[in-house]
Amino acid sequence: MCSGADTTILKNSSIAEQNKFAGIGGTVFFTAVMAFIASAYALYTVFDNYYTAIFFGLIWALLIFNLDRFIVSTIKKNDSKWKEFIQAAPRLVLAIIIAVVISKPLELKIFEKEINQVLLTQKNDLTLANKTQIATQFTPEIEKINSEINALKQEIEEKQTETDNLYNTYITEAEGTAGTKLLGKGPVYKEKRDKHDASLTELQQLKTTNNAKILTKENEINQLTTIQKQQETATQPIIDGFDGLMARVNALQQLPWLPSFFIFLLFLAIETSPIIAKLISPKGEYDYKLQDIENSVKTWITQKENQRKNVLDTDVALNQTIYNDLATEEEIYNYKKQKAREILQMQADAFHKSQKSIIG
Known part of the structure; x- marks a missing residue:
């Protein structure tokens, strides 16, 4: 379910195929768990309230879960690896953005002691600067x-x-x-x-x-x-x-970049692993069954469209023939002539009545 696969098709597939999608789904699920932890901590530094941080952290985790599930489920296996890569490129960019968003709060927590030391130095500098600024007054x-x-x-x-x-x-x-x-x-x-x-x-x-x-x-x-x-x-x-959050992010940037970069790479690997797994995995039983269903639906829709087009063409041809035949019938001609005469008489009577009322 977490991998976005069709469970009906997957239940009728081999155990190996089920295990493959279970691994992809597990990666998506645990990425959402890490997103919950990261966002809850980040929001706690903003709101300083456990309930608010947990509530919005859960919302964020569900959003990340839905995005990852969508990204993985929309990658279709193709006979051309190059086409698969082009198809996955936008999703890889989105995965990189999600990895940055998830990793940054956890970096703040992991390097919390070092960040606190940087913030202490900054606070001392701000205190001295504040006293100097006030003293100038x-x-x-x-x-x-x-x-x-x-x-x-x-x-x-x-x-x-x-x-x-x-x-x-x-x-x-x-x-x-x-x-x-x-x-x-x-x-x-x-x-x-x-x-x-x-x-x-x-x-x-x-x-x-x-x-x-x-x-x-x-x-x-x-x-x-x-x-x-x-x-x-x-x-x-x-x-x-x-x-606050911005102050801690700025303090983190003053620390050596290599440890933070390795943490980012870790989350990048976690976030992109389901996509990469689908790209490097060969076309399996599930993919063939899914392609067969999609081709069947596509063929059926094409047949219905062609049938509708043929019905429309036939109906147009019949209508044209029928109206051509009716145009030569004398009974229809006389009936329409009579109705036209009645309309002209009614128009003449209405005009005469309006002119008479104006003259007085």
């Missing part, structure tokens, strides 16, 4: 605020330096080591001491004012940093979810 503002804070601190430092210099000036004046070089606290000392005290007061006021501004700006930086972290946290699940 906040870094200019944060750097601007930091420069303003540094300016405020620089202003305090400059005032502090100025105040310290004034302190050293009036101390050295009192010690007599600089300025007037008179030991003691004279008028010059007092003047320099007053300048220092005024600068110290300004320094304290500046510290109070600038420290308040610095605190405000640091709070602004903290707020921007918090928003930046929130954006990084909000976008991280998208990166963590970067392990």
Whole structure:
């Protein structure tokens, strides 16, 4: 049944012939089983749900089974191998496409650990790139605020330096080591001491004012940093979810191609084996019986078509003869003349009545 053979003919064939088609059918069946496993896994990576993956995987397996069964059953044995190959060429192309579709999900499962490693590297790169991209939105503002804070601190430092210099000036004046070089606290000392005290007061006021501004700006930086972290946290699940079917296929392409190619060859051999088996197998008992039935039907249909054509030709000839004979009969002529006269009279009466109604 799986091979698409006519079971009625096959039951009346030899055991060897039955075994041949049983092998072809078994290949078709197990190809569908592998298609179910492959598609169910692929769909599970998409939907992340067992029931959905199994349901659609079963639909896909039935589709592949039906296609393979159709491909095998439509290849008819011919006396010319070249004609058989031409007949099977489109089916071989379809089988190659099916082999690619079936093998790819299983490759993803077989190389799952290696793919996960590639995806981990990609996720890390995406995380760093995402942080860099988000940082570009906040870094200019944060750097601007930091420069303003540094300016405020620089202003305090400059005032502090100025105040310290004034302190050293009036101390050295009192010690007599600089300025007037008179030991003691004279008028010059007092003047320099007053300048220092005024600068110290300004320094304290500046510290109070600038420290308040610095605190405000640091709070602004903290707020921007918090928003930046929130954006990084909000976008991280998208990166963590970067392990869908397309991502895994792309990751598989970054692995060495030879192991994947061998798996593809395996499924290609499985998928094309029923077709190749029918191509290389000699014409058997089943093929002769099937050809005999098809030729019988073809002959019967040809006979019916010829019979219909002969009936039609005979009927046309008879009708032509009959109508030729009727054309010479006087009774038919007089009857048709009478009916034509009645029609002309009716037309004249109808025209007269319509014209009379118009005139009024």
